[in-house]
Amino acid sequence: MSAATLTESDFTKRDEPFSLFREWLEDAKASEINDPHAVALASVDADGLPDVRMVLMNGFDERGFTIFTNFESAKGREILASMKAAMCFHWKSLRRSVRVRGHVEVVSDDEADAYFATRPRGSQIGAWASKQSRALGSREELEEAVVAQTERFGEDTVPRPTYWSGFRLVPETIEFWHDRPFRLHDRVVFKKDGDRWATERLYP
Template identity: 45%
Template sequence: MNRSTLGKEIKRDIASLRENYTKGGIRDEDLPSQPVPMFARWLDEAIESEVNEPNAMSLATVTPNGAPNVRIVLLKGIEGETLQFFTNYTSRKGDELKITPSAAVSFWWPELERQVRIRGRVEKLSRKENDSYFQSRPRESQIGAWVSRQSSPVENRDALKERADKISQKFGDDEVPTPDFWGGYSIEIEEIEFWQGRPGRLHDRILYQKTDGKWSRKRLQP
């Protein structure tokens, strides 16, 4: 599709789409010395505000040739200064994290006019942690983890349905075990930026960075 054709497909003038943010601000005197309590408070407020999928985060990894790759995953835990999510270890993101165990994530809560960006090192969770979370999932989701060879081509939806039926029959009424190829990752927070929309595009941006185990904080220009 060339540029002129693309322009005809879009019904609205994208350049004219904009919002004037007015719902809040970040005062320096309200900032904690460490960022995780503030992140937890913002996440709680997103949940209380009934933001759709408040724990959804864009996860960026790096391909073997150094290109960025991003997708949405769900935050499933906060432990200390780490974030936890779960996936198929043989997926594209799993392959990429195996080679480059670092990632960036971002949260966007439009109802609150807030964004959070985080970067850090990534490690696999323990088998015990994987089992604990896997057994808390609905049985349908457990079966789905066994069925999906995530990121691999599939002939059609019927093929997935047939595989799901076979897996369901295999386990019957027994407990569904955690697949060896499925589990969690933790992202150790090394850098986190809080963004609050402000009028006139004079947004608040607060950046925390951890060096040698100690946190520093600075305000960034919008």
């Protein structure tokens, strides 16, 4: 597939969007200076005001796009309230982006435990020490909490906190965007239609 265009065959030959996303993600892994898994995650608060932040996509397959987080954080509370979210990947080196919208499901405890076990020990300790999104009096307060949790667990395995788990964004639409001259960009959207995916081009 050419990096300069999104040809008709790139999507008309597919009956689902995941293979194309996988190809684009592999391209991004080879070309992005920073993390190709970085993604803007959008949710809404109780007043319907949109909220967006950069996170890391921790997993991807045909079920959807997975992130892990503190469920007591702002994004955790917002997503749990609506069980809907959106993502936008932007790979500047490739002049490509992918937008994903859909409903959200909570991953199983086994899946959350398995991912938590892969995290560096310092990140595991941090999950216990940080009251994510809540007011922090000083940096020293956070550092003291890290020390306290480090001493608490000693050499023992650090378990996953009950409030720390994963969300899977199950896509209803996935849009692929590629930069073209004079802002005449390529836009192709896959829309879930029952058990199948329908595709269409969009005006830029």
